[in-house]
Amino acid sequence: MKGRGLGIMLVLVGLGLGATLLRDQVPTGSAQPAAQAPLNESGARLQNEQNTIDVVGRFEPGLVFISTEDVVAQDPFAMMFGAAPDQVRQGLGSGFFVNEAGDILTNYHVVAGEDGQGAADRITVRVMNQEQSVPAEVIGLAPQYDLALIRAPGLAKTLIRPIPLGDSDALKVGQKAIAMGAPFGLDFSVTEGIVSSTSRQIPIGFSATGGEGGGITQKAIQTDAAINPGNSGGPLLDSSGRVIGINTQIYSPSGQATGVGQSAGVGFAIPINTARSLLPRLQAARGQVVGAPDLGVTPGLLVQSQGRVLPVGLSVLSTRGKRELELPDRGLVVGAVRPGSPAARAALRPGTREEAFRGGVIVLGGDVITAADRQLVDAFEDLQSVLIDRKEGDPVTLTVVRGGQTRTVQLTLDASAFRVQGR
Known part of the structure; x- marks a missing residue:
């Protein structure tokens, strides 16, 4: 994934990455250790240690181990020449129960299909102390948020153990953080650390249709609790056992060289309040995609970058160029406005003429959104x-520059703002 202003590689975890476990070969000698009195383990437990034990014992049964299978079709003509038949790609990840109905919250990329469009062909879940996996179905997908809701209808009600949701807005840096999941397929594992940051801005998610790119910069929780491939979708808990986030990404310098992300002590989780606000829409999605709010604006400043056309802000242009075009120092150029959208109803003005420059094109004559x-x-x-966390009916106040003058535009997010375009 890539992100503006973030010069590190964020490696998505939980996509079926394998691991090899090696036993250290440590030479042994014949010297016998001096006799020591046995430790009083129960008396030696620190308060923090006992708290972790209690939280894990009470809420780990709410953790879910997720497996996926996706059929990757081969070229039918190549099969005539002895090529391999269709392949089955497998993936691993984590999730957790959020209610008594058995809804399981996880990452979109945990259950996504190999082609990035929709869910994998087969999803199964397994709960703690159970040997058999149970088929699961998709309730709702939210690629832009990297969230998904699934449910296993055949799972016994007695095995559904919801984990209570906390309040991520109330988090403080330094609080304890307990990560649960299945790193490298080692299901029902627990690590512990602290909340390192409560408002780290990173790109999360995929396009509205599930394809590469389209991730939205969101506020994320940073933690040093070890998160590795397979932890994706698992819960991040506080010392009271409440979910404060959903583990989603890691910063992995080693992944740049090997292609396999490994924990470097910097992991990221989607705040649970973001997921909580999205839950009603996911539960009503009937297996379809839930999109982030869309005002109906198309960016009007595009540049060529590495063979792709990307929308950018005015800050990338030279000061001289912006002065000549009578544009503000920074802002989002409105290239087009979709009919019937909140932007159209608020009379946001689209561009009227297009000008090309070396490496790009800009649409002029319309509004520039600056705030x-x-x-x-x-x-x-x-x-x-x-x-990203707004809902239908919420008002939005835009500051725009129109014809060199700054003005305020009020609009309301209606149902049209939440329709996934192109589906």
Whole structure:
């Protein structure tokens, strides 16, 4: 994944990455250790240690081990020449129960199909102390948030153990964080650390249709609790045993060289409040995709980068060029406005003429969005990050520059803002 202003590689975890376990070969000698009195383990336990034991014992049964299988079709003509038949790709990840109905929250990339479009062909789940996996079905997918809701209808009600949800907005740096999941397929594993940051801005997710790119810069929880491939979708808990986040990504310098992400003590989790606000829409999705709010604006400043056309903000242009075009120093150029959208109803003005320059094109004559609800906007993802946790009926205040004059535009997020375009 890539992110503006984030010069590190974020490696998505939980996509079926394997591991080899090696036993250290340690030479042994014949010397006998001096006799020592046995330790009083129960008396030596620290309060923090006992708290972790209690949290794990009470809430680990709510953890779910997720396995996926996806059939990758081969070229039918190649099979005529002895090529291998269709292959089955397998994936591993984690999830957890959020209610008594058996809804399981996890990452979208844990259950996504190999082609990045929709869910994998087969999803199964296994709960603690059970040997058999049970088929699961998709209730709702939210690629842009990297979240998904699944359910296993055949699972016995007695095995459904919801983990209570906490309040990620109330988190403090330094709080204890307990990560549960299945690193490298080692299901029902636990690690412990602290909350390192409560508002780390990183790109999370995929396009609205599930393809590569399209991740939205979101606020994430940073933790040093060890998170590795397979931990994705698992819960991050506080000392009271409440879920404060959903483990989603890691910073992995080694992954740049090997292609396999490994924990470097910097992991990221989606705040549980983001997931909580999305739950009603996921539960009502009937297996379909839930999209992030969309005002109906198409960016009007595009540049060529590594063979692709990317929307960018005015900050990438030279000061001289912006002065000549009478544009502000930064902002999102409105290239087009979708009819019937919240932007159209608020009379946001699209561009009227197009000008090409070396390496790109800009649409002029329309509005330039410089802020949304008092948060500065330059790139399209800045606007999306402001809207990411909004719901239908919420008002949004835009600051726009029109004809060299700054004005305020009020709009409301209606049902059209939550339709996934192109589906």
